[in-house]
Amino acid sequence: MQFFSTFQHTHFVELAISKLKENEIDDIYAVPLDNRQVDTKLFDTTHGMDGTSLIDIGLILAMMCGTIGVARGFVLDWGPVVWGLIGSVVGFIIGFVFDVIKTHHRRKKIRTAKGSEVIIIVQCTNEQSQFVEMTLWNNMALGVAKTRMQSQKWTQEGY
Known part of the structure; x- marks a missing residue:
């Protein structure tokens, strides 16, 4: 046997x-x-996806900041539409950058894991x-x- x-x-x-x-x-x-030596890719391709999304938090923050921008836009010079779009773009960028940093840190930890x-x-x-x-x-x-x-x-x- x-x-x-x-x-x-x-x-x-x-x-x-x-x-x-x-x-x-x-x-x-x-x-x-042996441990994996090849770095994993941060952005997914059509042929290889790891199930992580980099836009989830960005979309949530875009909605929240866009809503605040619209509400504040009624008292500001450019109006609610422009300030809603500015808030959405700023919220999305902040969320996207946060997700990229978080994912990069998590993958770095997985790469250097012992055992x-x-x-x-x-x-x-x-x-x-x-x-x-x-x-x-x-x-x-x-x-x-x-x-x-x-x-x-x-x-x-x-x-």
């Missing part, structure tokens, strides 16, 4: 490996995954498979997959 499991890069990886080695399971292979994942591959006998699976799950594995070899052909368990 072969087990594939993923872990966060924490002390649980070492605990799982040492527990498996204590029970005479020596065919263990651990591979750390990648580790893949552990364990090969064992059928008798040891239950122990290996429980050991991996008990040590906070993110996911576990098991395969077995039947007549020189690998099949995934459960499919």
